[in-house]
Amino acid sequence: MRLTLSTLLILATIVSMVKADEQGRLKPMIEHPEWHINITDWSFYAPFGVGIIKGVTIENTSDISYKDVTIRLRYYGRQIS
Numbered sequence: 001m002r003l004t005l006s007t008l009l010i011l012a013t014i015v016s017m018v019k020a021d022e023q024g025r026l027k028p029m030i031e032h033p034e035w036h037i038n039i040t041d042w043s044f045y046a047p048f049g050v051g052i053i054k055g056v057t058i059e060n061t062s063d064i065s066y067k068d069v070t071i072r073l074r075y076y077g078r079q080i081s
Contacts, residue, residue, distance in 0.1 A: 029062040036062035037069060051075040 029036055041057040053073065060066060 026064060029064050033062070033066055033069075036060060037066065039071070046075075 038059045038061060039056060040059045041055060042053055043055045044051065044053050046052065051073075056071070058069060058071075
């Protein structure tokens with residue numbers, strides 16, 4: 001009986017340590033998704049002063065899935081007279 005109880009206590013301790021380690025590894029992926037999402041391929045052109053982006057490829061390098069990813073692009077152009 002004592003051996004079974006000790007074995008269960010040791011297994012419970014190991015499981016809690018593994019879960020804590022997993023949460024520690026995933027924490028940066030949850031708090032800073034911008035570190036793990038890369039724009040790898042895109043094309044940009046500006047006909048008639050309007051910026052157009054097409055062919056965007058988004059790469060997720062983390063172990064978790066993200067949804068509703070928003071890409072913000074700042075386009076600065078100058079008017080040619």
